[in-house]
Amino acid sequence: LLYIATTLPFVIWMMLNFIEEIPKTIEHAAQIMGAGRIYTLRRVVMPLVAPGMVVTFLFIFILNWSEFLLALTLTQPRVITLPILLNKFQSAMEGRLYGPQAAIGTVITIPVVILGVLIQKHLITGFSFGTIRK
Secondary structure, rough: HHHHHHHHHHHOOOOHHHHHHHHHHHHHHHHHHOOOOHHHHHHHHHHHHHHHHHHHHHHHHHHHHOOOHHHHHHHHOOOHHHHHHHHOOOEEOOOOOOHHHHHHHHHHHHHHHHHHHOHHHHHHHHHHHHOOOO
């Protein structure tokens, strides 16, 4: 619930830009052809906004996946997230344990890389959508 409260303004800001870029003429054309509001939203608007939703999802996923401070203050010692686990690999006697830190860091990045590869096609469209103003 706390993650939703922190990321919702960013989602609204990102998606508002994508939604404003959709030409109103497309929606009017669908209404002229007899499509209702729900049909227009589901079959016309959503496919045009989908790349923006994918990019926003990836940004929010990375933001929440790598979040450190909130997890550090709100987690219990027995239940920790991966970024907190990464920070625990240091000791007063030995300093930083670079081997285990590198291994955990690699494990942490694997889901983000896999997700990025899976939605790569949508990312290119989503990143470039809304950049050129007329």
